[in-house]
Amino acid sequence: MTYAQSVKDEILKTIKGLRPCCQKSFLLAVLGGASAFNLSGGQLCPTLATRDEKLALLTADIAQKQFNSTAQVVVEQKGKNQKYNVNFDGEIAKALGLVQTIDGVVQVSEQLPSLSKCCKVSFVKGLFCTFGSVTIPKPAQGSIANMTPSQSYHLEIALPKISWGDQTFEILSSIVDGFKVTQREESVLLYLKDAENIGNMLVAMGAVSGKLMLENVLVERSIRNNANRQANCISANIDKTVAAAEKQILAIQKLKKCGKLQRLSDELKEVAEARINNPEATLLELATSLNVTKNCVNKRLYKLIELSQKC
Numbered sequence: 408m409t410y411a412q413s414v415k416d417e418i419l420k421t422i423k424g425l426r427p428c429c430q431k432s433f434l435l436a437v438l439g440g441a442s443a444f445n446l447s448g449g450q451l452c453p454t455l456a457t458r459d460e461k462l463a464l465l466t467a468d469i470a471q472k473q474f475n476s477t478a479q480v481v482v483e484q485k486g487k488n489q490k491y492n493v494n495f496d497g498e499i500a501k502a503l504g505l506v507q508t509i510d511g512v513v514q515v516s517e518q519l520p521s522l523s524k525c526c527k528v529s530f531v532k533g534l535f536c537t538f539g540s541v542t543i544p545k546p547a548q549g550s551i552a553n554m555t556p557s558q559s560y561h562l563e564i565a566l567p568k569i570s571w572g573d574q575t576f577e578i579l580s581s582i583v584d585g586f587k588v589t590q591r592e593e594s595v596l597l598y599l600k601d602a603e604n605i606g607n608m609l610v611a612m613g614a615v616s617g618k619l620m621l622e623n624v625l626v627e628r629s630i631r632n633n634a635n636r637q638a639n640c641i642s643a644n645i646d647k648t649v650a651a652a653e654k655q656i657l658a659i660q661k662l663k664k665c666g667k668l669q670r671l672s673d674e675l676k677e678v679a680e681a682r683i684n685n686p687e688a689t690l691l692e693l694a695t696s697l698n699v700t701k702n703c704v705n706k707r708l709y710k711l712i713e714l715s716q717k718c
């Protein structure tokens with residue numbers, strides 16, 4: 408199962424426990440967002456086409472319980488997958504405000520019916536479960552089964568009902584920060600790119616496990632980034648130590664060649680010998696082996712380099 412589907416499943420489980428008005432708003436989003444109707448007996452009857460069995464059955468259940476109307480669920484086999492067509496009656500379209508009668512003719516309404524405050528989130532849940540998707544970067548350990556590989560945080564709702572775009576954007580923005588909107592040919596795309604806002608949106612929609620998975624990825628990535636940063640830092644220090652040691656060894660060899668080394672003080676000869684014998688040792692390691700301070704070793708090595716320049 409994809410991460411997006413696991414989030415949707417979690418959200419769908421919250422719907423039956425909602426108030427009747429909120430369940431109707433969920434159905435309004437699912438049916439109105441697609442705005443697909445069959446003309447039957449002079450009525451416009453909403454239909455839902457989906458691959459999501461749970462969504463199909465839930466909408467039929469809401470029709471039954473909240474509108475006392477039986478929706479017809481038709482299962483179509485498409486290769487390995489099933490497609491569900493759910494056909495509702497025209498009265499539901501009227502009750503939800505999806506259609507209006509103008510001069511005796513039933514027409515599809517372009518306006519989004521006004522929603523009570525409590526219904527806004529369930530409306531958004533309906534949009535997300537029908538037209539939404541979400542991806543987060545895949546964790547290194549594959550702790551989330553069969554997750555779609557992705558490098559970015561992204562949540563979107565591709566809403567086919569373009570005339571609802573502005574109001575939907577306002578509703579989404581009243582729930583979480585950061586929503587952006589762009590027009591596509593056949594839909595309005597409302598999306599989030601920021602992990603924190605996506606997390607808030609998941610929680611607002613009741614997808615708490617989805618939020619936890621997101622947090623796990625955030626934590627894992629931050630640990631990995633820190634480890635990488637530390638490793639880079641250590642190797643940069645090693646490079647510096649090696650470069651410095653090379654310079655010191657060259658200086659000592661030069662002093663030896665021009666015969667100056669033998670005439671130096673015991674302290675300088677001692678440190679020169681220690682460096683030649685331990686080309687990879689750090690200053691601290693040299694200092695410890697000579698029983699002097701690091702600063703002292705540093706000064707003496709510097710002195711050797713200085714003297715070698717006069718050879």
Ligand SMILES: [Zn+2]
Pocket residue numbers: 426427428429430432523524525526527
């Ligand atoms: Zn409500």
